[in-house]
Amino acid sequence: MKTELLIVGAGAAGIAAALSAWEAGCRDILLVDRREKPGGILPQCLHEGFGLATYGMELSGPEYTDRITERLAHTGVRLALGTEVLKVRGDRTAVLSDRGGLTELHFERLILAAGCRERSIGSLPVAGTRPAGIFTAGQAQEMMNLRGQDLGREVLILGSGDLGLIMARQFVLAGKHVIAVIEKESRCGGMARNVRRCIEPYRIPIRCRTTVSAIHGEGRICGVTLRHLDSGAEELLPCDTLVTALGLIPDRELVRGLGDPDWLFLAGNCHRVHDLADSAVAEAETVGTRVGGELAV
Amino acid sequence: MRGFDLVVIGGGLLGCFAARNLCRRQLHIALIEAREDVCTGVSRANTAIVYPGYDHKPGTLKAEMTVRANARFAELCAELDVPFSRCGSLMLSCGEKADAVLREKYKNGLSMAVPGLRLLSGEEARELEPSLTAGVTSALYAPTAGTVNPWELGIAAVENAAANGAELFLNNRVLGIRKTAEGYRIETDREVFACRAVLNCAGLYADRVQELLFPSEVHIVPDGADYLILDRAAANKPTHIIQYEPEDGGKGFNAVPTVEGSLLLGPSERANELDFAVSERGIDFVRERAAFVLPGLDLGELIRSFAAVRPNPRREDGSSIGSFVIENPAPGFWSMIGIKTPGLTCADELGRFAAEKAAAFLNAGPNERFDPRRRGIKKARGMSWEQRAAAVRSDPDYGEVVCCCEDITKAEVLEAIRRGATTLDAVKRRTGACMGRCQGSRCQQKLLALLARELGVPEDAVTKDGAGSEVLGGGRHED
Numbered sequence A: 001m002k003t004e005l006l007i008v009g010a011g012a013a014g015i016a017a018a019l020s021a022w023e024a025g026c027r028d029i030l031l032v033d034r035r036e037k038p039g040g041i042l043p044q045c046l047h048e049g050f051g052l053a054t055y056g057m058e059l060s061g062p063e064y065t066d067r068i069t070e071r072l073a074h075t076g077v078r079l080a081l082g083t084e085v086l087k088v089r090g091d092r093t094a095v096l097s098d099r100g101g102l103t104e105l106h107f108e109r110l111i112l113a114a115g116c117r118e119r120s121i122g123s124l125p126v127a128g129t130r131p132a133g134i135f136t137a138g139q140a141q142e143m144m145n146l147r148g149q150d151l152g153r154e155v156l157i158l159g160s161g162d163l164g165l166i167m168a169r170q171f172v173l174a175g176k177h178v179i180a181v182i183e184k185e186s187r188c189g190g191m192a193r194n195v196r197r198c199i200e201p202y203r204i205p206i207r208c209r210t211t212v213s214a215i216h217g218e219g220r221i222c223g224v225t226l227r228h229l230d231s232g233a234e235e236l237l238p239c240d241t242l243v244t245a246l247g248l249i250p251d252r253e254l255v256r257g258l259g260d261p262d263w264l265f266l267a268g269n270c271h272r273v274h275d276l277a278d279s280a281v282a283e284a285e286t287v288g289t290r291v292g293g294e295l296a297v
Numbered sequence B: 001m002r003g004f005d006l007v008v009i010g011g012g013l014l015g016c017f018a019a020r021n022l023c024r025r026q027l028h029i030a031l032i033e034a035r036e037d038v039c040t041g042v043s044r045a046n047t048a049i050v051y052p053g054y055d056h057k058p059g060t061l062k063a064e065m066t067v068r069a070n071a072r073f074a075e076l077c078a079e080l081d082v083p084f085s086r087c088g089s090l091m092l093s094c095g096e097k098a099d100a101v102l103r104e105k106y107k108n109g110l111s112m113a114v115p116g117l118r119l120l121s122g123e124e125a126r127e128l129e130p131s132l133t134a135g136v137t138s139a140l141y142a143p144t145a146g147t148v149n150p151w152e153l154g155i156a157a158v159e160n161a162a163a164n165g166a167e168l169f170l171n172n173r174v175l176g177i178r179k180t181a182e183g184y185r186i187e188t189d190r191e192v193f194a195c196r197a198v199l200n201c202a203g204l205y206a207d208r209v210q211e212l213l214f215p216s217e218v219h220i221v222p223d224g225a226d227y228l229i230l231d232r233a234a235a236n237k238p239t240h241i242i243q244y245e246p247e248d249g250g251k252g253f254n255a256v257p258t259v260e261g262s263l264l265l266g267p268s269e270r271a272n273e274l275d276f277a278v279s280e281r282g283i284d285f286v287r288e289r290a291a292f293v294l295p296g297l298d299l300g301e302l303i304r305s306f307a308a309v310r311p312n313p314r315r316e317d318g319s320s321i322g323s324f325v326i327e328n329p330a331p332g333f334w335s336m337i338g339i340k341t342p343g344l345t346c347a348d349e350l351g352r353f354a355a356e357k358a359a360a361f362l363n364a365g366p367n368e369r370f371d372p373r374r375r376g377i378k379k380a381r382g383m384s385w386e387q388r389a390a391a392v393r394s395d396p397d398y399g400e401v402v403c404c405c406e407d408i409t410k411a412e413v414l415e416a417i418r419r420g421a422t423t424l425d426a427v428k429r430r431t432g433a434c435m436g437r438c439q440g441s442r443c444q445q446k447l448l449a450l451l452a453r454e455l456g457v458p459e460d461a462v463t464k465d466g467a468g469s470e471v472l473g474g475g476r477h478e479d
């Protein structure tokens, strides 16, 4: 099989790149995502706060997704969902896998819009046991918002970036007790807007200059040792759930080792982590317009 | 009450391989394990090295078994369809004292006929393994050393035992053993078993299990150890097993390129702890050692740290025991107590050894129908594209990737559950899902849903590793 333009990842960036490439004149575009629905991480972001720059109003993640996917329907971009891109080779072929089989695909240009992954607790040299009840923030968000799952009642959030703050609020709104947000730096890592909206109204303590030095619990987590980084003092904080927001890592696994070939382009969070979907989209539009123009018929 | 010829207590590597080898005889076997799965104890957390056999005193059971086990290892893994990487090992020294230790080990190895051993200069060692510290003064190269995934091996053995007629009883903790006219009566927290003979392979608790009926001359004094795992993408990973013999005679250090492609670093040493909790000091120790031995390694590629517990065998007077301890306190009762390194390497040999003794006691003839072969779960990863395409054609679930870090498909997960996995960790051990760089943050929820569906239980009943480790709802609360 062949396609002019292969786009890996149908999140905000992949969709925006596809739309722009189409508008620039490329007529053979395949947009692939392993998920069953388009939008990437947006459908799990039920909070409002998307699209202020683009649409002049604040939309929820699903609303934002609807706006961009709706535009896709008016193009000839082919969307392959539930499809994993297993491999990208230097000879401009890719291997795709879905329930129907394996497909080897030749492409002219590739836009990687694969998003990012979360740093997990495993990457920190934390002492103690390895019990159940530890989730990354994005994972917790997916489980609560897309799967309707209840994770726990006494929740500690490790990391005060936007994701940590948004999840803190979400647990409170779900009727859970958020014990604290733990942050190793001397100030909160998230945007002021999110502190105002997610933390202050609920009086959630942000404990700066502290970190989790050990995890406790057989079976299920029952608490952590909190270390005060300045004094070295430690205290025990009981909890039944630990949510980690330790940062996002652009996911470029697929093109690792391929160097910087002239047919490869990066867009969205796999290029660099964007705080705002609008900014991921703007970047992807630039890439899409350029690549689409090169491939225009 | 259930009746058996022989009951094996403990489903670690030793129990699983004992059961497998007992099936070579006409014996009705039960394997009783306290936990929800096999290989969750010492066999889950160790260095994963298949030793070449130069470490032990020539002529001892340990030395002989290790050399023999190593020579048979590829065949064993082929029978059980378990990946084995004979990557070779380099034991390093960075000074005269350790040089002498290496020469001693080299001599040991020669007299044990360990194949291919070579003493290398520091320069030669660095030629073979450029990632090594410039401080290396000599190295002992053993091309036959290798690595295997320990729980994968144990699970394969128990599946093979079950296919040959052994019965597996999980979630059964042995609480009492009594002598009867016919043999022994074993009481667990769930059931009662009658048998003619007992093989105690209870790992860290083997001394206590023996003491349920007999005194034990050997006691286990546990100590803890910590390990780190680096992502397969970590720069400057060694391709051989690296073992460092410190000049001060202190704790050595290993770096093992695992069959999964990650790099295992460790262990540290901590005194007197029966605790699978990682220690901060231990982590620091391993990091320091790693930075010294393999200076180019990027320790920022850490994906997990975990703890292990060593079952050190000691006599009443506190002195430690260097050999494998196989106690036989009464006719028809054997205990393997405090089997540490190289218990993984020798698991099948020790299993044979115990099975021979038991078979002689029970007067059991050979089982002509014994089939040593077991087929593993067919993994998508590593297939050629043609093979993989064919796999998807015959089962569409092979087309659906569930764990994207490790490239594990839904078909593999479902097969693991069919083979008896009931927890997230059991699926992880059988498929490798969740073992990669995202540590399950993208696939655990999918595994949870599949487990609930296949087991016919609500999602909030699914556990990480047995009762009390429920993933949803904050775990089970008393109220």
Ligand SMILES: Cc1cc2nc3c(=O)[nH]c(=O)nc-3n(C[C@H](O)[C@H](O)[C@H](O)COP(=O)(O)OP(=O)(O)OC[C@H]3O[C@@H](n4cnc5c(N)ncnc54)[C@H](O)[C@@H]3O)c2cc1C
Pocket (backbone or CB within 6 Å): A008, A009, A010, A011, A012, A013, A014, A032, A033, A034, A035, A039, A040, A041, A042, A045, A048, A049, A050, A051, A083, A084, A085, A086, A113, A114, A115, A116, A138, A141, A162, A163, A166, A254, A267, A268, A269, A270, A273, A274, A275, A276, A277, A278, A280
């Ligand atoms: C919790 C959270 C809250 C946020 N809140 C806001 C907010 O309030 N306002 C705002 O403007 N922005 C917010 N953002 C930021 C914004 O949502 C993101 O920057 C943007 O959505 C990223 O889009 P993306 O397309 O780059 O990545 P993603 O949405 O992650 O899309 C990448 C897609 O690629 C797919 N993929 C990856 N590899 C493969 C492969 N090999 N084969 C097939 N498919 C693959 C993935 O399945 C995924 O669907 C938030 C982000 C997060 C995480």
Ligand SMILES: Cc1cc2nc3c(=O)[nH]c(=O)nc-3n(C[C@H](O)[C@H](O)[C@H](O)COP(=O)(O)OP(=O)(O)OC[C@H]3O[C@@H](n4cnc5c(N)ncnc54)[C@H](O)[C@@H]3O)c2cc1C
Pocket (backbone or CB within 6 Å): B009, B010, B011, B012, B013, B014, B015, B032, B033, B034, B035, B038, B039, B040, B041, B042, B043, B044, B045, B046, B047, B048, B049, B050, B051, B172, B173, B174, B175, B201, B202, B203, B204, B205, B206, B209, B225, B267, B308, B309, B310, B311, B339, B340, B341, B342, B343, B344, B345, B346
């Ligand atoms: C730190 C460390 C590193 C090692 N590295 C290596 C290496 O690199 N190479 C090598 O060859 N060997 C190595 N070994 C040795 C090897 O790991 C062990 O010899 C082997 O795993 C021992 O297995 P086991 O079956 O005795 O113990 P376990 O795996 O602990 O199994 C014992 C089982 O008995 C069960 N049990 C306990 N009490 C009861 C009860 N009352 N009722 C029912 N069941 C019970 C437990 O739940 C457990 O599943 C290492 C060991 C350690 C500790």
